[in-house]
Amino acid sequence: MKYDILLKNGHVIDALTGLDGKYDVGIKHGKIAAVSESLLAVDAGSVIDVEGYIVMPGVIDSHVHVSSEARWIGFSMMAGVGVITAVDFGGPIQHTVKGLAAMGCGMSIAGLHTVTPGRNTKDADPTVEELSEITDEALAHGALGLKIVGGHSPATPEATARIIDVANRKGCYVAFHVGTTRHGSDIEGFREAVELAGKNHLHIAHVNSYCRGLHRTPAAEALEAAELLRSHRNLVSESYLGTINGTSAHIKDGLPSSHVTRNCLRMGGYTPDEKGMGEAILGGWAFIQVLRGGKIELVTGKEGFEIWKDAGTRTGVSFPVNDTTSMHILATAKMQDRNEFVVDAISTDGGAIPRNVQLERGAALVRLGALTWPELVRKLTLNPARMFGFEHKGALTEGFDGDVTVADPVTGRAHLGISRGQVIMIDGVVVGKGGHLLAATREGASEAQEAGLTSEVVDLSKSWFYTRT
Numbered sequence: 001m002k003y004d005i006l007l008k009n010g011h012v013i014d015a016l017t018g019l020d021g022k023y024d025v026g027i028k029h030g031k032i033a034a035v036s037e038s039l040l041a042v043d044a045g046s047v048i049d050v051e052g053y054i055v056m057p058g059v060i061d062s063h064v065h066v067s068s069e070a071r072w073i074g075f076s077m078m079a080g081v082g083v084i085t086a087v088d089f090g091g092p093i094q095h096t097v098k099g100l101a102a103m104g105c106g107m108s109i110a111g112l113h114t115v116t117p118g119r120n121t122k123d124a125d126p127t128v129e130e131l132s133e134i135t136d137e138a139l140a141h142g143a144l145g146l147k148i149v150g151g152h153s154p155a156t157p158e159a160t161a162r163i164i165d166v167a168n169r170k171g172c173y174v175a176f177h178v179g180t181t182r183h184g185s186d187i188e189g190f191r192e193a194v195e196l197a198g199k200n201h202l203h204i205a206h207v208n209s210y211c212r213g214l215h216r217t218p219a220a221e222a223l224e225a226a227e228l229l230r231s232h233r234n235l236v237s238e239s240y241l242g243t244i245n246g247t248s249a250h251i252k253d254g255l256p257s258s259h260v261t262r263n264c265l266r267m268g269g270y271t272p273d274e275k276g277m278g279e280a281i282l283g284g285w286a287f288i289q290v291l292r293g294g295k296i297e298l299v300t301g302k303e304g305f306e307i308w309k310d311a312g313t314r315t316g317v318s319f320p321v322n323d324t325t326s327m328h329i330l331a332t333a334k335m336q337d338r339n340e341f342v343v344d345a346i347s348t349d350g351g352a353i354p355r356n357v358q359l360e361r362g363a364a365l366v367r368l369g370a371l372t373w374p375e376l377v378r379k380l381t382l383n384p385a386r387m388f389g390f391e392h393k394g395a396l397t398e399g400f401d402g403d404v405t406v407a408d409p410v411t412g413r414a415h416l417g418i419s420r421g422q423v424i425m426i427d428g429v430v431v432g433k434g435g436h437l438l439a440a441t442r443e444g445a446s447e448a449q450e451a452g453l454t455s456e457v458v459d460l461s462k463s464w465f466y467t468r469t
């Protein structure tokens with residue numbers, strides 16, 4: 001047999017080759033074997049007719065949360081909407097790897113390891129030596145790099161810059177949810193992040209979330225964010241299209257432990273304390289995240305309040321704080337030459353946070369005329385692959401990984417997911433098992449294999465993260 005799987009009659013859209021029309025796709029031994037106007041059904045072990053659907057490279061979600069055990073359900077939530085590869089922005093990396101082995105649904109995953117000065121370092125002002133040790137350990141356990149969550153748990157600007165610098169010296173990835181002890185998770189924090197990066201390489205997480213109108217109008221903030229990204233190409237970035245955010249509802253000493261949560265309460269007109277949090281849930285502004293029927297759902301009002309209390313306030317929470325004007329500006333903004341996007345990718349910051357809407361809302365932007373399908377496909381596949389250095393992903397080209405997402409051209413609803421040659425989802429039903437880890441080091445990749453996963457080493461030196469200046 002020439003092909004294990006043959007996708008017949010679909011509308012192929014591929015950003016690398018520029019294909020945009022009716023083609024067949026043959027997959028063999030986990031790789032794309034052929035893309036052509038007509039491949040013979042007799043040459044295939046299994047033929048799937050995808051007439052009327054868009055066939056694109058496997059969707060890569062460039063920012064998700066699936067690391068803690070309560071969030072492992074996020075793997076199937078992602079696979080269910082056609083995501084094939086994702087990058088976890090939480091950690092600890094050991095938990096991400098364990099979750100991938102237990103509930104990975106056949107997906108490819110890379111993971112960042114969060115470093116929070118004072119929480120998982122000895123000192124609130126960690127030395128280069130300590131940060132260096134933490135980084136080496138994370139990479140040896142399979143991480144692609146580090147994450148800084150300044151927005152939730154701010155560190156000093158100096159400690160933050162030191163983490164960015166250590167990661168750059170090690171040649172690993174580093175992403176920043178902006179915010180320090182000086183500036184919050186907002187446009188001012190973003191401006192500060194540009195300075196803290198200096199000439200270093202840095203991933204700015206979920207750019208839209210800094211443009212919620214805390215200082216000026218959301219549109220004015222989004223235009224400034226876009227301008228900063230246009231003039232600082234050493235920064236890579238992603239933004240999402242979900243209306244809700246995702247943060248912690250945990251209360252410590254009468255106050256929300258996350259600074260983001262405090263901001264969200266203020267935005268809804270509630271006091272940023274325990275009382276305000278309770279009122280925000282009862283008043284329908286705060287939505288408690290609950291596992292129900294195999295996915296995380298959002299519950300507000302009296303029911304949400306009871307769940308939050310019963311859990312000793314240790315639940316996730318979402319607020320409808322994302323402004324649609326800024327999310328649209330950031331999803332569509334282009335560079336001067338019109339060929340490149342300002343924000344590299346459309347992500348979700350989802351996974352276990354129920355907002356894996358990149359295809360559904362992306363298709364809505366296409367219906368609106370704000371993006372074309374080829375542009376949307378580029379932001380969901382080729383761009384994130386390049387950003388992270390996933391060399392064999394992001395394109396339907398011979399020799400690339402057999403990753404395919406098949407979706408409805410009107411609604412964006414995912415119809416079929418194929419990961420490294422295996423069907424992992426059919427019409428929303430997830431059938432994939434196991435997982436594949438994309439690690440930064442050989443030690444990290446072999447540790448994943450001991451956990452029962454397949455793995456590979458990513459060459460970050462070829463990624464946009466390191467090559468773009």
Ligand SMILES: [Zn+2]
Pocket residue numbers: 063064065089205349
């Ligand atoms: Zn996140």
